[in-house]
Amino acid sequence: MPRPANPEVRRRLLAAGLDLVHEHGFAASGVKDITDAAGVPKGSFYAYFPSKEAFAAAILQHYWSDIEERLLPLLDADGSADERIARFFHALADEHESADFLLGCLVGNMSLELGGSSEPVRAELTRILDRWGEAIAGCVRSGQVGTGGIAADLGASELASVLIEAWEGAALRGKVTRSRAPYDRFETVTLPALLR
Amino acid sequence: MPRPANPEVRRRLLAAGLDLVHEHGFAASGVKDITDAAGVPKGSFYAYFPSKEAFAAAILQHYWSDIEERLLPLLDADGSADERIARFFHALADEHESADFLLGCLVGNMSLELGGSSEPVRAELTRILDRWGEAIAGCVRSGQVGTGGIAADLGASELASVLIEAWEGAALRGKVTRSRAPYDRFETVTLPALLR
Numbered sequence: 001m002p003r004p005a006n007p008e009v010r011r012r013l014l015a016a017g018l019d020l021v022h023e024h025g026f027a028a029s030g031v032k033d034i035t036d037a038a039g040v041p042k043g044s045f046y047a048y049f050p051s052k053e054a055f056a057a058a059i060l061q062h063y064w065s066d067i068e069e070r071l072l073p074l075l076d077a078d079g080s081a082d083e084r085i086a087r088f089f090h091a092l093a094d095e096h097e098s099a100d101f102l103l104g105c106l107v108g109n110m111s112l113e114l115g116g117s118s119e120p121v122r123a124e125l126t127r128i129l130d131r132w133g134e135a136i137a138g139c140v141r142s143g144q145v146g147t148g149g150i151a152a153d154l155g156a157s158e159l160a161s162v163l164i165e166a167w168e169g170a171a172l173r174g175k176v177t178r179s180r181a182p183y184d185r186f187e188t189v190t191l192p193a194l195l196r
Numbered sequence: 197m198p199r200p201a202n203p204e205v206r207r208r209l210l211a212a213g214l215d216l217v218h219e220h221g222f223a224a225s226g227v228k229d230i231t232d233a234a235g236v237p238k239g240s241f242y243a244y245f246p247s248k249e250a251f252a253a254a255i256l257q258h259y260w261s262d263i264e265e266r267l268l269p270l271l272d273a274d275g276s277a278d279e280r281i282a283r284f285f286h287a288l289a290d291e292h293e294s295a296d297f298l299l300g301c302l303v304g305n306m307s308l309e310l311g312g313s314s315e316p317v318r319a320e321l322t323r324i325l326d327r328w329g330e331a332i333a334g335c336v337r338s339g340q341v342g343t344g345g346i347a348a349d350l351g352a353s354e355l356a357s358v359l360i361e362a363w364e365g366a367a368l369r370g371k372v373t374r375s376r377a378p379y380d381r382f383e384t385v386t387l388p389a390l391l392r
Contacts, residue, residue: 025309027223102312108368112305113221115371116298125372154385161369162385165378166358169365172304173357175311176321182361189350189358193389 010048012038018059022103026056026113056114057124063106064128067092072135081143081150082195085136086187089167093183096171104175107132108168129164136160143195150195159194166190206244208234214255218299222252222309252310253320259302260324263288268331277339277346278391281332282383285363289379292367300371303328304364325360332356339391346391355390362386 016037020029031052035042049055074088096104103109107128114121137160143150150159166186173182212233216225227248231238245251270284292300299305303324310317333356339346346355362382369378 024313025221025223027221104308104312108365109308111368111372112300112308115368116300117220122372129369129372158381158385161378162362162366162381165365165369165382166362166386167365168368169304169361169363170358172307172311172364172368173325173361176307176318176325182357185354185358186361189354190362190386190390193392194386196389 005048009038009040009044012040013045013048013055014059014062017055018062018106021056021059022063022106022109025109026052051120053114053118053120056110056118057120060106060110060121060124060128064131068131068135075135075139081139081148082191085139085163085195086191088136089163089183089191090187092167093180093187096174096183097180101174101178101180105168105171108171111168132164133157133160136163140195163191163194166194201244205234205236205240208236209241209244209251210255210258213251214258214302217252217255218259218302218305221305222248247316249310249314249316252306252314253316256302256306256317256320256324260327264327264331271331271335277335277344278387281335281359281391282387284332285359285379285387286383288363289376289383292370292379293376297370297374297376301364301367304367307364328360329353329356332359336391359387359390362390 013034016039017029017034020033020037031045032042034055035045045055049058071088071091074091075084077084077087079087092105107125110121111125115125134157137156140150140156140159142148144152144156170182170186170190174180209230212235213225213230216229216233227241228238230251231241241251245254267284267287270287271280273280273283275283288301303321306317307321311321330353333352336346336352336355338344340348340352366378366382366386370376
């Protein structure tokens, strides 16, 4: 019989695991490191997650839900579409800066570490990147009608994808430079060029 | 006394380590995996590399020298500057496609896995990204004079950096989609928007 699930233990495993994997990467974070950080016995890990890969997918989901709740609403706030998109990416960059650019974006980190090897993680990354793309594309679309200011010769979904990809590349470089310069040039060069 | 260095053993360690780390990541590739793949005794690893991090920096150097020799010359070939830049990134994408988009770019992979934690690797990544940027910037600059076709209102170095960053983001997404779509939209949407 499966052990009774304790939502508090699951929550602690996710929170501690997210911090560890975000900082050190997936392969470098052992199950024991995660259970120690969560303050639960090592054996309890597999009562909550069928595999370490399933756990990786769960922390990605946890990470993304938080961004979706707190930051995606900026895309529906006041201002023109390009201003709202800039404000959203600026807020994301603020979060990276608050960790001294040491962590980067968990979605990007996991894409490169596990995108090529883990199907459960790849499925979760696909879902997140699609949802993220839809949110940006909705905003782009609203700027492509009337006097919204965004040229309509390119599809909104395609523009949303290149924006997200260019932003992930900026975050990647920011982890090497440990500075906001790549995020800043994404905002001042890439965004205006794509949302002309 | 240090053991006599055998360049062939060093070369085999670098080649085998590059393949393993490119496919599985740095933390997931153990020293024994690397020496087994190279067909040398485990103990010989530290005769050639003072640490696993120093080894990571050496395989990055090995990876980049190869790109520099084979692909960077495309930036100095015939055609307009924007055509030469497009041809260079197209050739890089061809290499990623030949590995079914499972590996991605080692520079990007290592930036996210080790950029935040390893100083020797971060120093090597900085050197590579700077050299890469200088090569692209030289090409951009040649397209910004006379009727070269690239607008001169933005600095060549800044444009080179955003191009490399957007390309790394495309490669990141390509590892998740396992398709050429992100590379293609980098070429058809991002490149022309930035090199207008």
